[in-house]
Amino acid sequence: xxxxxxxxxxxxxxxxxxxxxxxxxxxxxxxxxxxxxxxxxxxxxxxxxxxxxxxxxxxxxxxxxxxxxxxxxxxxxxxxxxxxxxxxxxxxxxxxxxxxxxxxxxxxxxxxxxxxxxxxxxxxxxxxxxx
Amino acid sequence: xxxxxxxxxxxxxxxxxxxxxxxxxxxxxxxxxxxxxxxxxxxxxxxxxxxxxxxxxxxxxxxxxxxxxxxxxxxxxxxxxxxxxxxxxxxxxxxxxxxxxxxxxxxxxxxxxxxxxxxxxxxxxxxxxxx
DNA sequence: CAACTAGTTTAGAATAGTTCTAAAATAAAC
DNA sequence: GTTTATTTTAGAACTATTCTAAACTAGTTG
Numbered sequence: 177x178x179x180x181x182x183x184x185x186x187x188x189x190x191x192x193x194x195x196x197x198x199x200x201x202x203x204x205x206x207x208x209x210x211x212x213x214x215x216x217x218x219x220x221x222x223x224x225x226x227x228x229x230x231x232x233x234x235x236x237x238x239x240x241x242x243x244x245x246x247x248x249x250x251x252x253x254x255x256x257x258x259x260x261x262x263x264x265x266x267x268x269x270x271x272x273x274x275x276x277x278x279x280x281x282x283x284x285x286x287x288x289x290x291x292x293x294x295x296x297x298x299x300x301x302x303x304x305x306x307x
Numbered sequence: 308x309x310x311x312x313x314x315x316x317x318x319x320x321x322x323x324x325x326x327x328x329x330x331x332x333x334x335x336x337x338x339x340x341x342x343x344x345x346x347x348x349x350x351x352x353x354x355x356x357x358x359x360x361x362x363x364x365x366x367x368x369x370x371x372x373x374x375x376x377x378x379x380x381x382x383x384x385x386x387x388x389x390x391x392x393x394x395x396x397x398x399x400x401x402x403x404x405x406x407x408x409x410x411x412x413x414x415x416x417x418x419x420x421x422x423x424x425x426x427x428x429x430x431x432x433x434x435x436x437x438x
Numbered sequence: 439c440a441a442c443t444a445g446t447t448t449a450g451a452a453t454a455g456t457t458c459t460a461a462a463a464t465a466a467a468c
Numbered sequence: 469g470t471t472t473a474t475t476t477t478a479g480a481a482c483t484a485t486t487c488t489a490a491a492c493t494a495g496t497t498g
Contacts, residue, residue, distance in 0.1 A: 190494060192446060212484080227448050232485065246382075248433070252456085253484075254382040266422055283416050284432075291397055294438035301415075301432050302379070307425035321465060323475060343456080358477050363456065383485085384455070 180204070187241040194226050198234050202244075207259040209247070209274045210235075215256075249274070249302060264301035277303070311335070318372040325357050329365050333375075338390040340378070340405040341366075346387075380405070380433055395432035402438070 180199045184191040201219060202208065210218075216231050226234075235256050238244040247255045249267050255274065264277040288296050311330045312322040320326065332350060333339065341349075347362050357365075366387050369375040378386040380398050386405065395408040419427050 190445070192494075194447070229449075229486080230447055233447080236486095248379045248382055251377075251379055251382060251385040268425070269428065282419070283414075285414050285416075288413075288434050291434065291436045292438065294399070294436045297400065297435045297437060299432070299434050301430070303419050303422065303430050304428045305422045305425045306428060307423065321474070323465075325476070360457080360478075361476055364476080367457095 183243070187238075187243055189237065189241055194230050195234055197224050197226065198231070198238075199243075202238075202258050207257075207276070209255050209257050211253050211255055213253070245298075247274070247302075248300065262299070264303070266303050266305055268305055268307055270307050277301070314374070318369075318374055320368065320372055325361050326365055328355050328357065329362070329369075330374075333369075333389050338388075338407070340386050340388050342384050342386055344384070376429075378405070378433075379431065393430070395434070397434050397436055399436055399438050408432070408434070 180196055180203065181191040183203065184195055184199060189195065197219070198215070201215070201222070201224075202210070212228065212231050212235055215235070216226075216228055219226055219231075235244065235254075239246050239256065242260060244256045244258060245260050247257055247265065249255050249265070250272075257274075259276060262279055264279070264282055266275040266277060267273075268275070282301065284299065284301070288299065290296065311327055311334065314334065315322040315326055315330065328350070329346070332346070332353070332355075333341070343359065343362050343366055346366070347357075347359055350357055350362075366375065366385075370377050370387065373391065375387045375389060376391045378388055378396065380386050380396070381403070388405075390407060393410055395410070395413055397406040397408060398404075399406070413432065415430065415432070419430065421427065
C-alpha cells in the first residue's frame with residue numbers, strides 16, 4: 177500500500193482510481209491552492225480525464241475528511257488549500273493568487289477558543305493586497 | 308437636503324428613490340449585515356418593492372463607493388456590512404449569522420501595511436464557530 | 439473467485455446566486 | 469420644458485455548484 181493510498185484510508189476514504197489520481201496531483205509536490213476549475217484543467221492538461229462532478233465530489237469529501245481546507249476569498253469561487261496546518265493568507269486581488277502567512281509571521285491575540293460556549297472551528301485571516 | 312441624500316451625494320451617487328429607500332433601511336438604524344436576498348425580503352416585508360436586479364446594483368455600487376463593505380464568508384452568498392470601520396467577525400456556521408469583533412478585542416501584530424511593495428487594502432478576519 | 443453490497447463515478451439536468459439586456463423611467467443640466 | 473445621461477426593471481442569460489439515477493467498482497462473504 178503506497179503513501180497516497182494510506183493517506184486516503186487513514187482519512188476513512190476508499191482509495192478509488194480518481195481519488196488517487198487527484199491525490200497524486202495535489203499531495204505529491206509542493207503545497208498548492210486550487211479551485212475546482214483549475215484542478216479540472218490541470219488534470220486535462222496531463223491527459224487525466226475525470227468528470228467535473230467527480231472533481232467537486234472529491235474536493236468536498238477531501239475537505240470534510242480533513243485532507244484539504246476550503247478558503248473563502250472570492251464569493252464567485254471556492255479555493256482549496258493542500259496545507260491544512262493553521263496559517264493565514266495574502267490574496268493578490270489583481271492576479272487572484274494566494275500566498276501563505278505562517279502563524280509565526282502574524283500573531284493573533286487572544287487566540288479565540290470558544291464563543292458563546294461554541295467551539296471555534298477555524299480562524300481565517302486574509303490580507304488583501306493590490307497587485 | 309436630508310442626511311441620507313447628503314450621504315449619497317458625498318459618495319458621488321445620485322439620490323434616486325430606490326437608493327434612498329435602501330439607504331434608509333441600511334443606514335438609519337443599528338449597524339447590520341445583509342445579503343442581497345435578506346435585504347430584498349426585508350424590504351418586501353415593509354411593502355417596499357424594489358426589483359432584485361436593483362438590489363444587486365445598489366449593493367455593488369454602494370460597496371464600490373465606500374458606503375458598504377463586502378465580506379467573504381460563504382462562497383455561496385455575498386454578505387455586506389454597513390459598518391465600514393476596521394473590525395473583524397465571528398461567523399456562526401449553523402445559523403449563518405455574523406457578529407462584529409472590534410480591533411480592541413482582537414489584536415493582530417504586526418499589522419501589515421505593505422506586501423511586495425503593494426498596499427494592503429483590507430485585513431479580513433473571520434472566526435468560524437459552531438452554532 | 440463468484441456473487442453481493444455499499445460506495446463511487448458519470449453525463450446531463452437542475453438549481454441558486456448573480457449579472458446582463460434593452461426598453462421604460464427618472465434625475466440633473468441646459 | 470427639452471435634452472441627455474443615468475437608473476430601474478422584468479426577464480433572459482450566465483456561472484459555479486449540486487443533484488439524479490444509471491453504470492461501475494471496491495471490498496466482503498462464502
